Amino acid sequence: MSKLNDRRKEVSELSAGEAQNQVKELRLKLFQLRLQQQRGEVKNSRVFAQTRKDIARLLHRLTVLENEQ
Numbered sequence: 609m610s611k612l613n614d615r616r617k618e619v620s621e622l623s624a625g626e627a628q629n630q631v632k633e634l635r636l637k638l639f640q641l642r643l644q645q646q647r648g649e650v651k652n653s654r655v656f657a658q659t660r661k662d663i664a665r666l667l668h669r670l671t672v673l674e675n676e677q
Contacts, residue, residue: 619665624673631666634659 622630638659644650 615662616665619662619669622666622669624670627666627669627673631663631670634663634666638663 619627638656641650641656641659645653645656
């Protein structure tokens with residue numbers, strides 16, 4: 609399996625609380641990446657897109673869990 613499929617499977621198995629915690633962590637990571645970019649420390653700009661996509665996956669999971677209730 610690819611890393612993307614592994615990540616999708618991992619997200620689909622999360623509970624609502626775990627997903628919310630990961631969203632907070634990823635948003636903090638994105639903020640820190642922006643600060644590093646301003647200082648010229650970011651070498652791989654692809655990390656921004658990957659982090660945003662992970663946040664979107666988690667938010668989608670939270671929406672699915674809310675609709676199930």
